[in-house]
Amino acid sequence: MTKIELQIKQAITESLVALFNIQIATTEVLLQPTKAEFEGQYTFVTFSIAKLTKKSPEDTGNLLCAHLLANFPVVAKANVVKGFLNITIADHLWLQTFQEIFTDAAFGTLPKNNIRVMVEYSSPNTNKPLHLGHLRNNFLGYSVAEILKAAGYDVVKANLVNDRGIHICKSILTYIKLGNGETPDTTGMKGDHLIGKYYVLFDKLYKAEIETLVLGGMPKEEAEKKAPVMLEAQQMLLKWEQGDDATISLWQQMNGWVYDGFNATYKSIGVDFDKFYYESNTYLLGKDLVNEGLEQGVLFKKEDGSVWIDLTTDGLDQKLLLRSDGTSVYMTQDLGTAELKYKEFGCEKSIYVVGNEQDYHFKVLKLVLAKLNKPYAAGVYHLSYGMVDLPSGKMKSREGTVVDADDLVQEMIDTAAAHTKELGKIEGFSEQEAAELYQKLGLGALKYFLLKVDPKKRMLFDPQESVEFQGNTGPFIQYTYARISSILRKAKQLSIASTQLDIAKLMLHPTERDTIHLLQDFPDKIAEAANVYAPSIIAQYVYDLAKQYNRFYTEVSIFNEENQDLLQFRIALSAVVAGVIKKSMLLLGIEVPEKM
């Protein structure tokens, strides 16, 4: 709640007591933004209290209206339409609000709350390069972490790398067979792409072998299990688990290539991590927890020795936690990793940025931890995001319909370059400055496109639309920032100082008032975005702010203004808007250019 809202609510609370002797907590008073077609900024709906006043909503509104106007200078004007009381806030209050925002260097950063939270995101497999789906994950995770920081949390960004398992063995195996010792250096390929190539080749080999077997008369299902390359891959996994030197060293070398590739991608898309976990180190964890659970009687053992948890009373099934041979499954290691994270960082909250195809898994994880009485169970939160669809349908690696992350980023940057040149906007740019601009615009377009949608929802990635630079896009917001920067440069050049403002008595243009109105909402938006882990709230907000500023920009002239106080105010307003745009965009992981 902003200060202005609080004042209005208090005024209404007091008026209700004075007029009707009705006691309502100030926080219970509901205000909503006034619709554009009516005069005012805040609307109080009287229907619900009309029952208490025993008068019609309209009469209640009229009485309240008169009382507010007579007793509260905050309310400059007010009108009643049916049961809706529309309130216009006095200009001096907007100006005072602006003055406070203007002098608050930390505006947009909420006070520290001393809550530590871990955000785990990215968590790639080391057998193939990142694709479009990973981009949504990475942008989301990074942005949520930044938003939580701004909201006062102590944030740890974590990446749990899936560096072991049968899928990695498939790549290694094919590399041994067909690789001829080639390396990223000898081929000029990024390490992750090189390994990805062998992962794809494995699939080809595998399919060919199945076909041969089937032609030889074997049923397909059996062939899928008995194809020689598959058996070899399984052998290799076994050797890996036994610590076979040759296998381990090749695994390390190939993973090293992949990490170089990932790091390059992470760097280019601007995400980072405080802590890396590797499944090769954590996959054996969790068995202790399972034993604990057995002792506590929370879990049970079947005759074959496998360990289960019964979640049927919670509306779920029975879930396996240890195989009959005593080895871990996915859930086991996730239990162990959760324990490890908590021991290392003591996070009150632990957020897992993972696609919604794993909803069931995380539901179970949280339940099991709760049943084991783990203090951190309640803090486990699965930030379940929807899949990214292409106009052609779902992405499938095997069918080659995957959009590669590196390729896509490069395409976006190229498009930004072409578009910028076409508009003739790079006069006076050095080559390096131009390259940096294209990078900012291309990535800005991509990130904004993926982040403006509610994370929970499945979304469509239309390549055509994603490279649009008009309307509700990253570059539109960046453009607004660049425009303001230009104004601020000119103001500086003209030595117009706007540090000491004398603005209390100014009359506001509607676009100025509306802009201040939006600015004051910023801290609430950060809090809201942090509460529901939704960068889309920030994206929507910063778009609205940019749009609003552009209205001001076209309707009001700044440098032709003769009133010096007003001139200074407009420059100060522009500066604050630029600052909030920049902060918002950084929360989304998007950089803003000074010129474009």
Next chain:
RNA sequence: GGUUCCAUAGCUCAGCUGGAUAGAGCAACUGCCUUCUAAGCAGUAGGCCAUUGGUUCGAAUCCAAUUGGAAUCACCA
């Protein structure tokens, strides 16, 4: 089949703690650059908020059912 999620303009999305005539962007059409960056601004047109019932002064929003779509239900990860 069980469970969970989704359905709003031609397209992509907001709005969902119930409130006035449901908002943006793209696409279409019309205006606005002698003036701070037109990657902009203003306007026109476009809607049975999947369907049906319920709750109430009031429902896109809450509840139920139906229809259509998706995910998941492995001793895979």
